[in-house]
Amino acid sequence: QLQLHESGPGLVKPSETLSLTCTVSGGPVTTNLFYWGWIRQPPGKGLEWIGSISYSGSPYYDLSLKSRVIISVDTSKNQFSLQLSSVTAADAALYYCVRHSDLFYSNSGRGYYYMDVWGSGTTVTVSS
Amino acid sequence: SSELTQDPAVSVALGQTVEITCQGDSLRDYYATWYQQRPRQAPLLVIYGNNNRPSGIPDRFSGASSTNTAFLTITGARAEDEADYYCTSRDTSGNRLVVFGGGTKLTVL
Numbered sequence: 001q002l003q004l005h006e007s008g009p010g011l012v013k014p015s016e017t018l019s020l021t022c023t024v025s026g027g028p029v030t031t032n033l034f035y036w037g038w039i040r041q042p043p044g045k046g047l048e049w050i051g052s053i054s055y056s057g058s059p060y061y062d063l064s065l066k067s068r069v070i071i072s073v074d075t076s077k078n079q080f081s082l083q084l085s086s087v088t089a090a091d092a093a094l095y096y097c098v099r100h101s102d103l104f105y106s107n108s109g110r111g112y113y114y115m116d117v118w119g120s121g122t123t124v125t126v127s128s
Numbered sequence: 129s130s131e132l133t134q135d136p137a138v139s140v141a142l143g144q145t146v147e148i149t150c151q152g153d154s155l156r157d158y159y160a161t162w163y164q165q166r167p168r169q170a171p172l173l174v175i176y177g178n179n180n181r182p183s184g185i186p187d188r189f190s191g192a193s194s195t196n197t198a199f200l201t202i203t204g205a206r207a208e209d210e211a212d213y214y215c216t217s218r219d220t221s222g223n224r225l226v227v228f229g230g231g232t233k234l235t236v237l
Contacts, residue, residue, distance in 0.1 A: 037226075039171075046214065046229075046230050046231045047163075047165075047214055047228045047231070048228065049216075049224055049225065049226040049227070049228065052225060052226075060224075060225045061224075062223065062224040063222075063223040063224060064223070064224075096170060096171075100226075103218065104177065106159065106177055106178045108178065110157060110158055110159050110178070110193075111157065111159070111218060112158055112159040112160075112161060112176055112177045112178075112217075112218075113158075113161060113176075113216070113217075113218060113225075113226060114161045114173055114176035114177070115161070115163070115171075115173060115216075116173050116176075116182060118170040118171055119170065120170055
């Protein structure tokens with residue numbers, strides 16, 4: 001059974017870089033069947049997609065974060081990572097790593113994604 | 129618009145049926161995917177595609193869609209269904225791959 005586990009500093013100073021790692025167990029990160037992504041949830045708020053990457057392809061980022069975010073895959077460690085630079089208080093959140101599907105199309109012609117495996121999340125506080 | 133709109137809160141009596149809605153232009157081309165998030169837990173996939181349930185999700189959860197609206201129906205709500213429910217879809221604005229609705233807090237009375 002595939003499991004994901006986030007790790008990284010729980011406290012980051014303003015203007016510094018947030019770095020998180022997601023360790024994948026129970027399956028390889030080297031699959032073209034799925035993407036690996038990051039989702040965050042500010043305290044008391046909803047879910048926000050940050051970005052996703054396949055091990056062999058280019059990453060996709062939310063345009064509002066694109067200038068500050070890098071997602072990468074380390075196949076030797078079966079991990080993928082998130083770096084978010086120049087953090088502010090608005091970046092304080094519960095960060096989840098996820099596995100999500102490629103875009104599928106049903107017989108009706110409508111497409112869909114799904115995120116079927118989630119880590120338990122790690123809280124990041126931004127404070128000096 | 130690429131946004132997905134959900135009612136902030138919905139309530140249902142124990143054992144009754146409740147429908148949670150998600151509205152947005154992207155749903156004309158993409159099915160909504162639904163996640164359940166219980167307090168202090170990670171989200172859980174409950175419905176994807178054209179009413180598909182992952183293994184382990186009870187069949188009281190079902191999904192449907194119309195032109196630009198998706199529906200998550202819980203038939204015979206149980207106390208453990210009390211949670212936040214989020215819809216998500218492909219974003220058609222080009223700003224991101226995935227867009228989330230704001231979430232609906234379901235209270236089981």
